[in-house]
Amino acid sequence: MSIPAEHRRTEFEGEALVHLDALYGLALRLSGGDEPRAEDLVQESVLKAYRAWDRFEAGTNCRAWLMTILRNTFINEFRQQKSRPSPVDFEQVAERPSSGALYEADPEGRIFDHIIDDQVISAIDELPVEFRVAVVLSDLEGLSYQEVAELMEIPVGTVKSRLFRARKRLQERLYEYAVEMGYVK
Amino acid sequence: MSEYRSWPPDGSRSESELSCEEALARVYEFLDGELDASQHDGVRRHLQKCRRCYPYFDFERLFLDYIHELGAAEESSPGLEDRIREVLAAQPD
Numbered sequence: 001m002s003i004p005a006e007h008r009r010t011e012f013e014g015e016a017l018v019h020l021d022a023l024y025g026l027a028l029r030l031s032g033g034d035e036p037r038a039e040d041l042v043q044e045s046v047l048k049a050y051r052a053w054d055r056f057e058a059g060t061n062c063r064a065w066l067m068t069i070l071r072n073t074f075i076n077e078f079r080q081q082k083s084r085p086s087p088v089d090f091e092q093v094a095e096r097p098s099s100g101a102l103y104e105a106d107p108e109g110r111i112f113d114h115i116i117d118d119q120v121i122s123a124i125d126e127l128p129v130e131f132r133v134a135v136v137l138s139d140l141e142g143l144s145y146q147e148v149a150e151l152m153e154i155p156v157g158t159v160k161s162r163l164f165r166a167r168k169r170l171q172e173r174l175y176e177y178a179v180e181m182g183y184v185k
Numbered sequence: 186m187s188e189y190r191s192w193p194p195d196g197s198r199s200e201s202e203l204s205c206e207e208a209l210a211r212v213y214e215f216l217d218g219e220l221d222a223s224q225h226d227g228v229r230r231h232l233q234k235c236r237r238c239y240p241y242f243d244f245e246r247l248f249l250d251y252i253h254e255l256g257a258a259e260e261s262s263p264g265l266e267d268r269i270r271e272v273l274a275a276q277p278d
Binding site for chain 1: 209213214217219240241243244247248249250251252253255256257258259260261262265266268269270272273274276278
């Protein structure tokens, strides 16, 4: 290996690999907790980033750049699989504005200080993929409805309705956990 | 359109008079910052007056913060960094 190539790799590793845990966190949530798939997704994304390293502008946000590459890598695969219908019939959750059982039982949201992380994470992971991806992009990554719509190639109205349904579903799961724990009745 | 904004002169309610149902229908768009300035203001003014909607919006805000905080967390995978370093080392110059 020539010296410039080795220098390039060392530089890349120094800048990029510190963000591995953030990348893996995002990959895990996008893939619904599928660890081997998330690892492959991170590896593929880091390789892409390494090949494009000359185009990365030094001094700009490396973490954001890597997260975007990972997001796009996942979305490309997701689009290819999109033609397959979701095995879960998730369209039945009411779309009327409703506060839901969790709010009725715990209007001040005290439960958010008590329910442990793993249960919330598995509630996100268990959402059907098209709902999960919308939640991850919007609620975890902070993308706008328009950005989510463009990435997922769906209308903005569909983004809204998926977010509504997914969030209400998460609240239902939290309510169930809260009842199991005896925190609410 | 803008020159007719005040038309009809009566009968149509302005954004400052949102009903609870109209405000509730916009809860997520409001919290997500997806409403335009006048719609956002309409919901905000409703919340200032409405003792029923305010706590509910606050609850949804706490919920979204909670999901964001837990879901966007870092995770570590033992062995992944070594594996990636090996793959990078094997890349052609």
